[in-house]
Amino acid sequence: MLELASEQGYGTATMLAIAGAAILLVALLYYRAFGMLRPRQWQTLLLLRIGAILVVLLFLFQLGFSFYTERLGKPPLVFLIDASGSMSTSDDASGVSRFNQARSQLEKWSSDLKDDFTIYLIAFDERAYPLADPRQLATLTPTGKATSLTAALQTASQQVPKQERPVAILLSDGIHNWGRNPLEIAKTLKDSGIVVYTVGVGASLRSDRSFRDVQVTGITCPDRLLINNKAKIAGFVEGIGVAGQVVQVVLGDEGKPVQETKLTLDGIEGSQKVEFEFIPTVKGRHTYTVRVPPIQQERITENNFRSAVAMVIEPGIRVLYIEGTLRGEYGALVDRFLAKDPDLEFCALIQTRPNVFLTRTNIKGLDLKTIPSDAETLNKFHVFILGDLDSTYLKPQQQQWIVQRIRNGGGLVMLGGYHALGPGGYAGTPIGEVLPVLLGSREIGQVEEPFLPLLTPDGVRHPIFANIADFFRTQAGLPRQSGLPELDGCTRVERARPGASVLAVQPTDVGKKTGPTRPGSEKAESGSEMPVLAVQPLDKGRTAVFCGDTTRKWQQGPLVLGQDSPFLRFWGQMIRWLAGRSGPVEEKASITAAIDKGFYESEEPIQVTAIVRDEKGQGSQGAQVKAKIKGPTAAEEVTLTSVPGPAGHYAGTYKPRIPGRYDVVVEARAGQVTLTSDKLVAEVGRANLEFEKLDMDDKMLAQIAAETRGRYVHLSTASTLIDQLDRSQRQQRELHKTDLYRPAGLFWAIFVVLVSTEWFLRRRFLLR
Numbered sequence: 001m002l003e004l005a006s007e008q009g010y011g012t013a014t015m016l017a018i019a020g021a022a023i024l025l026v027a028l029l030y031y032r033a034f035g036m037l038r039p040r041q042w043q044t045l046l047l048l049r050i051g052a053i054l055v056v057l058l059f060l061f062q063l064g065f066s067f068y069t070e071r072l073g074k075p076p077l078v079f080l081i082d083a084s085g086s087m088s089t090s091d092d093a094s095g096v097s098r099f100n101q102a103r104s105q106l107e108k109w110s111s112d113l114k115d116d117f118t119i120y121l122i123a124f125d126e127r128a129y130p131l132a133d134p135r136q137l138a139t140l141t142p143t144g145k146a147t148s149l150t151a152a153l154q155t156a157s158q159q160v161p162k163q164e165r166p167v168a169i170l171l172s173d174g175i176h177n178w179g180r181n182p183l184e185i186a187k188t189l190k191d192s193g194i195v196v197y198t199v200g201v202g203a204s205l206r207s208d209r210s211f212r213d214v215q216v217t218g219i220t221c222p223d224r225l226l227i228n229n230k231a232k233i234a235g236f237v238e239g240i241g242v243a244g245q246v247v248q249v250v251l252g253d254e255g256k257p258v259q260e261t262k263l264t265l266d267g268i269e270g271s272q273k274v275e276f277e278f279i280p281t282v283k284g285r286h287t288y289t290v291r292v293p294p295i296q297q298e299r300i301t302e303n304n305f306r307s308a309v310a311m312v313i314e315p316g317i318r319v320l321y322i323e324g325t326l327r328g329e330y331g332a333l334v335d336r337f338l339a340k341d342p343d344l345e346f347c348a349l350i351q352t353r354p355n356v357f358l359t360r361t362n363i364k365g366l367d368l369k370t371i372p373s374d375a376e377t378l379n380k381f382h383v384f385i386l387g388d389l390d391s392t393y394l395k396p397q398q399q400q401w402i403v404q405r406i407r408n409g410g411g412l413v414m415l416g417g418y419h420a421l422g423p424g425g426y427a428g429t430p431i432g433e434v435l436p437v438l439l440g441s442r443e444i445g446q447v448e449e450p451f452l453p454l455l456t457p458d459g460v461r462h463p464i465f466a467n468i469a470d471f472f473r474t475q476a477g478l479p480r481q482s483g484l485p486e487l488d489g490c491t492r493v494e495r496a497r498p499g500a501s502v503l504a505v506q507p508t509d510v511g512k513k514t515g516p517t518r519p520g521s522e523k524a525e526s527g528s529e530m531p532v533l534a535v536q537p538l539d540k541g542r543t544a545v546f547c548g549d550t551t552r553k554w555q556q557g558p559l560v561l562g563q564d565s566p567f568l569r570f571w572g573q574m575i576r577w578l579a580g581r582s583g584p585v586e587e588k589a590s591i592t593a594a595i596d597k598g599f600y601e602s603e604e605p606i607q608v609t610a611i612v613r614d615e616k617g618q619g620s621q622g623a624q625v626k627a628k629i630k631g632p633t634a635a636e637e638v639t640l641t642s643v644p645g646p647a648g649h650y651a652g653t654y655k656p657r658i659p660g661r662y663d664v665v666v667e668a669r670a671g672q673v674t675l676t677s678d679k680l681v682a683e684v685g686r687a688n689l690e691f692e693k694l695d696m697d698d699k700m701l702a703q704i705a706a707e708t709r710g711r712y713v714h715l716s717t718a719s720t721l722i723d724q725l726d727r728s729q730r731q732q733r734e735l736h737k738t739d740l741y742r743p744a745g746l747f748w749a750i751f752v753v754l755v756s757t758e759w760f761l762r763r764r765f766l767l768r
Helices: 012-033 039-061 098-113 134-139 149-159 182-191 328-338 396-407 457-461 552-561 567-578 698-707 715-723 744-764
Strands: 003-006 063-073 076-082 118-124 128-131 167-172 195-200 213-220 224-226 231-240 246-253 256-264 272-278 284-291 305-313 317-323 344-353 356-361 383-386 411-415 489-491 501-505 531-538 541-546 590-595 606-613 624-630 635-642 649-654 660-670 673-676 680-684 712-714 730-739
Touching: 012 039, 039 063, 039 744, 076 098, 076 149, 098 118, 098 134, 098 167, 098 715, 118 134, 118 149, 128 134, 128 149, 149 167, 149 182, 149 698, 167 698, 182 698, 195 698, 195 715, 213 284, 213 305, 231 246, 231 284, 231 305, 246 272, 256 272, 317 328, 317 567, 328 344, 328 552, 328 567, 383 396, 396 411, 396 531, 396 541, 411 567, 457 501, 541 567, 552 567, 590 660, 590 673, 590 680, 606 624, 606 635, 606 660, 606 680, 624 649, 698 712, 712 715
Parallel strands: 076 118, 076 167, 167 195, 195 712, 224 305, 317 344, 317 383, 383 411, 411 541
Antiparallel strands: 003 063, 063 730, 118 128, 213 231, 231 272, 246 256, 246 284, 284 305, 344 356, 501 531, 531 541, 590 606, 606 649, 624 635, 624 660, 635 649, 660 673, 660 680
């Protein structure tokens, strides 16, 4: 039956109604406008205009005719052959691999059935790909890194028109290790009328008494390891048919041995755990491998190792800043430094009235209302900054816990103030005893005359003053880079402790007669070089004292004048040194990218993060950041968005579709600067994923067949299934379509001719 159809989805009644209305309106208009003409004249004009309208409607609706024809045709038959790595296993007496057995049978079946069926061939591993010619079977090799029965079933349903209700025959060892559960897809195939017969290829290796195999069945490795900290990695080893044999188990890092141990294999089904402890000393991406050398008579060696990728990193720096009074230094450190350094997480507590604190933090989930009173909370921080806080607000036990945290690898700096150091009563307290200077009593006083610190030779060379020593006076003379404002003064201390390093001092021409002093402090009174910044080691940690007040002017003054300032680098390098991190802080735009780990399982998303710094080295909040990800088959982009926490942090997620290597490069646009990160590498799917489980999974194959009303057979008996296939031809409907609006050029030419002819006649009839 011939039908008029629209590509735009309009019904026939709708199209006729629109066309009729348009023709009626034009007829009425032409009759009223050109009624003075002879009937043949105005009717000719009307017909020309109606013709033009019909041409326009033809294109608007994209009209065409369609009809069906019925014929007898060969039924479709879809063959799916597994070309994944596990099919390369030779597990029968003939020594022929699973894949070659399946291919030989498929080539024979295709040749025998081609006259009775329309045959479709599909090979699959982690993906599925149709074969245009049966001769392509000869070029296939079982090298796929993973097996997706899901991809095979989905492609089978897409390859053949659903109205033909094809039969599919799946040849596989049933090992599914990539993508969704294939049983979910099998249920949808049943609803579409597609029947799947499954043919098992292979055997259960455990049932073979002569089979010998040692396999590493698993590895547990943290995604991130802390540099210079103890790390634990465990491997799981199982032996089949080798009970009582002693094997060597080796942990390697990028192919180099890290540790090894001996293991006596038991005869119990299941894995034995082997643990390794070591200390990583090199930052970056590491591939750790647990390996067992092949034993005698072992046929399969691809499963003798397991690998995991871990990132060896420095732990993030967490800072606890406690300030006793609201003063300029607090605002400068929190707003201008801690909140803008993308490498720091901080919690700042400022006392607004006795024992009542206001909290500022960028640490997610942290809710501190007062100074922590337990060791567990204090141990979460790496560096402590104590401001103008009297010692009475820190109980002896709290001080002891802070000191213990420092001894275990933390850092502490105490700032000058009217209620800090000696004036704060810290002399003789647990904290006061580990500071690098002798504090003196509460009456030691303050230096209230402005001065610029003078760096000692130790200070010039120290990491705290890396790249900023030129801003300060030294024994060689005045600063090489002028413009740094003086400090408003400092808190007096007696002298440095033995073993401490004095990095900066008060020049001898400042403070000779300023402020009250305690009896016996003649060195301070005489104007000798009193320490302003001193540091010392404390077991695994470090302590420092900075007596100055206030570095806020170091940030504000040069900023107003558009000059360079050492403020961010001074405090950034101070905190990093106290935390045990070396390296200068650079004031320049940069990007640092990372992925949450180096190895990902099937369907596990890759988390991409980036830290973007602007031209001043501060975290950039308004940058446009994207990750360019190049996978095994295609390249894609993912937009990274700003995340809560330290400034300048961005994150995004990418879900890989197939196993393999993924290269990740992050680009950012910060102001007028375009930044590009180093390349990151993520491995999706384990290298030996196909050889972790080699027993044929006949249970999975049987379930797939049952879900689609098919049945399961082994390859050795599959010929009976082929013989029972229904070879009778089927009544098939074939759709035929003819588009009326093609070719487009011809119909547009007709439209132009109709409109031009109407215009010519109107001129001839002396009409406008």
